[in-house]
Amino acid sequence: MSYTINRLIKNVDFEDVDQRARKALGDHGFGVLTEIDVKATMKKKLDKDMSAYRILGACxxxxxxxxxxxxxxxxAMLPCNVILREVSDGVEVSAIDPVxxxxxxxNDELKQVAGKVRDRLSEVVEAI
Structure with missing residues (x-):
């Protein structure tokens, strides 16, 4: 079982996908509570370079x-993370699969809620 819901968007600008992701999240009832610029953090903390990589904590x-x-x-397992990752031919979007x-x-009742969240996050990833 995969632990993420994925989509590769080819030949696009990273910041464009970021804006599209935030809009799709908002359109589906999610807000972005946290944001981690992994690329900047790795450069600052380890002086390592990497491609654009951002984690959006969506709720x-x-x-x-x-x-x-x-x-x-x-x-302890919230919010739902959505990753935007620059790859050679575009930007990969990955959202956690809550299920x-x-x-x-x-907890079977929680699994029902997780299924609804997964459906909604799948719609978000498709809408980006």
Whole structure:
């Protein structure tokens, strides 16, 4: 089982995909709570160069509320990360598959919520 939902967008600008990702997330009820510029962090901390790589921590408040209501410690696995990664022929977008990440938690009600979040994140990745 893959742990991410992936899409390669060819021959595009990284910042364009970033803007498209934020719009698609917003259009599907997610907000970006955190942002990590991995490329800048690696340069600053390790003096290492790498291609553009950004992690967006996305949250759908209603779904997070529902998940926390059925499993209070699930917040340790939130928000849902979406990765934008520059590759040789474009930008790869990868979103966490919440169903895969929730297999560690034995709670059938939470798995139902995770399935709804996965469906919504799949729509986001397709919309970018």
């Amino acid at each position: 759908n408040p209603g779904m997070a509320w529902e998940a926390i209501g059925v499993e209070p410690r699930v917040g 895969a990440s929730m297999t560690a938690i034995d």
